[in-house]
Amino acid sequence: MNFELTKEQQMIKEMVREFAEKEIAPNAAKWDEEAYFSIEIFKKMGELGLLGIPFPEEYGGAGGDTISYAVAVEEIGRACGGTGLSYAAAVSLGASPIYYFGTEEQKQKWLVPMAKGEALGAFGLTEPNAGSDAGGTRTRAVLDGDEYVINGEKCWITNAGHARQVIVTAVTGKDDKDKNIISAFIVPTNAPGFTIQCNYDKMGVRASNTCELVLENVRVPKENILGDPAKGFKQFLYTLDGGRISIAALAVGIAQAAFEKALQYAKERKQFGQSISKFQAIQFKLADMAMEIELARSMVYKAAWLKDQGKPFTKEASFAKLFASEAGFRICNQAIQIHGGYGYMKEYGVERHLRDIKLMEIGEGTSEIQRLVIARQLGC
Amino acid sequence: MNICVLIKRTFDTEEKIILTDGIIQEEGAEFIINPYDEYAIEEAIQIRDEQGGEVTAVMAGNEDGEKELRTALAMGADKAVLINLEEDVEDGDQWTTAKVLSTYLEGKNYDLILAGNVAIDGGSGQVGPRVAELLGIPYVTAITKLEIDGRKVKIERDVEGDVEVIEASLPLLVTAQQGLNEPRYPSLPGIMKAKRKPLEQLELDDLDLEEDDVEPKTKVLEIFLPPKKEAGKILKGELEDQAKELVSLLRSEANII
Numbered sequence: 001m002n003f004e005l006t007k008e009q010q011m012i013k014e015m016v017r018e019f020a021e022k023e024i025a026p027n028a029a030k031w032d033e034e035a036y037f038s039i040e041i042f043k044k045m046g047e048l049g050l051l052g053i054p055f056p057e058e059y060g061g062a063g064g065d066t067i068s069y070a071v072a073v074e075e076i077g078r079a080c081g082g083t084g085l086s087y088a089a090a091v092s093l094g095a096s097p098i099y100y101f102g103t104e105e106q107k108q109k110w111l112v113p114m115a116k117g118e119a120l121g122a123f124g125l126t127e128p129n130a131g132s133d134a135g136g137t138r139t140r141a142v143l144d145g146d147e148y149v150i151n152g153e154k155c156w157i158t159n160a161g162h163a164r165q166v167i168v169t170a171v172t173g174k175d176d177k178d179k180n181i182i183s184a185f186i187v188p189t190n191a192p193g194f195t196i197q198c199n200y201d202k203m204g205v206r207a208s209n210t211c212e213l214v215l216e217n218v219r220v221p222k223e224n225i226l227g228d229p230a231k232g233f234k235q236f237l238y239t240l241d242g243g244r245i246s247i248a249a250l251a252v253g254i255a256q257a258a259f260e261k262a263l264q265y266a267k268e269r270k271q272f273g274q275s276i277s278k279f280q281a282i283q284f285k286l287a288d289m290a291m292e293i294e295l296a297r298s299m300v301y302k303a304a305w306l307k308d309q310g311k312p313f314t315k316e317a318s319f320a321k322l323f324a325s326e327a328g329f330r331i332c333n334q335a336i337q338i339h340g341g342y343g344y345m346k347e348y349g350v351e352r353h354l355r356d357i358k359l360m361e362i363g364e365g366t367s368e369i370q371r372l373v374i375a376r377q378l379g380c
Numbered sequence: 381m382n383i384c385v386l387i388k389r390t391f392d393t394e395e396k397i398i399l400t401d402g403i404i405q406e407e408g409a410e411f412i413i414n415p416y417d418e419y420a421i422e423e424a425i426q427i428r429d430e431q432g433g434e435v436t437a438v439m440a441g442n443e444d445g446e447k448e449l450r451t452a453l454a455m456g457a458d459k460a461v462l463i464n465l466e467e468d469v470e471d472g473d474q475w476t477t478a479k480v481l482s483t484y485l486e487g488k489n490y491d492l493i494l495a496g497n498v499a500i501d502g503g504s505g506q507v508g509p510r511v512a513e514l515l516g517i518p519y520v521t522a523i524t525k526l527e528i529d530g531r532k533v534k535i536e537r538d539v540e541g542d543v544e545v546i547e548a549s550l551p552l553l554v555t556a557q558q559g560l561n562e563p564r565y566p567s568l569p570g571i572m573k574a575k576r577k578p579l580e581q582l583e584l585d586d587l588d589l590e591e592d593d594v595e596p597k598t599k600v601l602e603i604f605l606p607p608k609k610e611a612g613k614i615l616k617g618e619l620e621d622q623a624k625e626l627v628s629l630l631r632s633e634a635n636i637i
Binding site for chain 1: 412446447450451454565566567568569570571572574575
């Protein structure tokens, strides 16, 4: 048992922190205000190899582990929740499924440019009537000669507006129990009939790009099917397990930023003749915040470690995601409380953290779904 | 081009200095590569990329310095040398460091040695020049531009805000001033590759040095923090009265006039 980051993980943490503090944090308030997705920052992150951390060198990645990746997500999220979300989605949802399930050819064609940071990818699972309830998927793909013809709608798809391709889930038939068979397809965003609109006005994570997809008779070659045609559902469950670690790491990063602001403010703000950090009412809040962050981070590292060891991590990823997001929400809320009226003002930059972290309790499976996942893992 | 960069591990610039019984507490503090040394590393890498050759990063310190040397390797240095003084040297000063480094460098035939202009902790700015003196090679401090053409070197150095242009020849030691370049972030592939790059660990013994050879020539008598900044004073009243009061305060209170 060793609770220390390795030298490489430590170096990655320092590099990403320095990069995020210099290049991302100074813009975070503006990007939030203007709902601006910075493609420039993603180019820079690509050049530094951040978009390829968990992929092997042969596929253009850095050959790092999941812990290093989680550390990077936390540091970027600490600077800007929206940028952190787009980063986590690019790696965990855009690139990872192709690494896990793609053929060698698909990896060379689609994964390598993403790992090198030359292209972004997106993952189109959620629909107006289907997300965690995959059975409700309405998007359909029908084989026509050597091509699949896809029709349907997807919503809230992160990064699609800047993606080279989207992995789209679609119903391809029924199994013998009359349940929908879901497959995944790699769909180039420039395919005719593929419309992408990014007009959502979000509460938080506004620096991330979120889009609505409409597929009208979009034709993709048969070889663009990703992984096992009959196991699209299982595949995306595995993808989401990995994604949950990154959402948990992102929640830790956002909470850490809120905590740091609250701690500093509490030390500086004087009331009744002393710093408010001398009052137990404030001290107890700060103590709880620091404790919950540390617990959440430990769980993130454990889930990431299990994944790196090739051990089952579904339950632990849900533990991490559920606890980090709910604790993170409490922390961001208390950070505003400690700031009092100032915290309610945009100028102090703490209200953004609460708006940003709210998504962590919703995206990649709501808190309620996480509890279902955990209960199922317990054998209920 | 055979290039060597001298590196120091220092307190993070954001770290708060805490004194206990006159000793600076290092426990729990974050450490970084001395920022001026980062300019030196960056310059060395750029020269190597243009002209070929090899960059070696050298540190006299303790085993914790491995992290900073690995960072230099991750930025792009080819190999690193850590001279671990922990066991042999209890107190050291600029002489100690310069003696250790120059003994290591003796006979290694480096064309160019780069160091930071000063370290942000001790701030003496002496180690670079001392190493050059001990090696018997010329040195130029606080450089902001470096052009190498064959064995000829054209340098711009910062002189209190003015620029001095100097011609020199290799072998040469230079110390890097802010403005020389913009140090790169170590990239992810760089960090992963740094693991596999050679990092040699040496002790005084390996350099045929005795503890007496590197005994400090100076003695620290006292370490203290700068006095707390007093709250400012805002003068009130008519402009003329304010000016008068200001002059009298500068005379009587601040003792400036």
